[in-house]
Amino acid sequence: MIHIVFNEADTGVLNKAIELDETLHGRVVQIKDDYAVGPLTDIYTGEGMQARKNWWAHVLAGGDYDGKANDGSADDCKTIAEVVGELRRNPGEILWIWAAQNKHDVSGYYWLLYYVKEFQGRVFILYLNNLPFISEKGNIFYPSRLHTIPPKEFLKAKKLARPVTLSEFEVDPDEWARLSDEDKGVRILEGGKKLVQYDYDFYDADLKRYITTDWQKAGKIIAQFLSKNKHTTGDAYMLWRLKLMITAGEYDIQGELKNMKDFEVKSKTGAAEQANQ
Structure with missing residues (x-):
């Protein structure tokens, strides 16, 4: 067997x-x-x-x-x-x-x-x-x-x-x-054996909810996402998505953009102030 x-x-x-x-x-x-x-x-x-x-x-x-x-x-x-x-x-x-x-x-x-x-x-x-x-x-x-x-x-x-x-x-x-022919990047189970597909940025909006105005290690942000979010995937995938957001200039960063423990992230100061006005 x-x-x-x-x-x-x-x-x-x-x-x-x-x-x-x-x-x-x-x-x-x-x-x-x-x-x-x-x-x-x-x-x-x-x-x-x-x-x-x-x-x-x-x-x-x-x-x-x-x-x-x-x-x-x-x-x-x-x-x-x-x-x-x-x-x-x-x-x-x-x-x-x-x-x-x-x-x-x-x-x-x-x-x-x-x-x-x-x-x-x-x-x-x-x-x-x-x-x-x-x-x-x-x-x-x-x-x-x-x-x-x-x-x-x-x-x-x-x-x-x-x-x-x-x-x-x-x-x-x-x-x-x-599913293979659809050329999408994320698959979600709807029930039974039914899979539906979304683009590679499917998790991005939810991940952003765990980024605050305070500095947090990337590992902490991803851990919160994995423990609290309805739909999750592997931490390696989420680290990749987080890095893409940072390199696009969406967030402030301190430290080296490598492993999850190597850098911290927070909302951009200007964007946070604008959101609070």
Whole structure:
């Protein structure tokens, strides 16, 4: 059994669940790219893959994750090639895709189907869509991330595994192709498996709400956005957007425009005074 997850934290909690139930025994594989942001055009061609890699290199340049796009640590194509190889060599092997109700997991699921369509009947989905679980404190909650589910609760979740249907193998890749052709930069989950797309500046207006007239570290601004905003994405993406606003002259800055801890930001003095008049 091969388990696919889309977040590093999910890997840890699923491995703990496997320790509790030998019927789940298998290898846990993480798809590392965040397909909820960035270009998707020709995503399955060499040219499209390189364009996406170049985009990530640009986004991460000069920040906390500088160089990660080119260091080989997030090579999903290599990862999925190894998985496909295992499935071809062992006809008895099966694949379980674990996804919670969030744009990151759902986008990863759509991306993945292209590579495993030849194994219809051996590919299972566990989509935790609006399903209640019991927290460590005994409260009922509806998880949007797999890693928030206690390991023992995964033993209940495994009962939800079902084969990806022939219809899904036909319809979902078409939906992903449609999204890819739109050439947008941000994907948001509306419900179920329905993704809608927006331009790269989708989060900008909300991020600006956390920039005040007082100096704040970039990391603090981004942390507030991530903890309080309805729609969020990775901190690397938000650092990139914040830097673009600063280089456009929208805000005052002190420090070096590099990592989140290296510089502080505040509203321009003139703009703040004008707003208060």
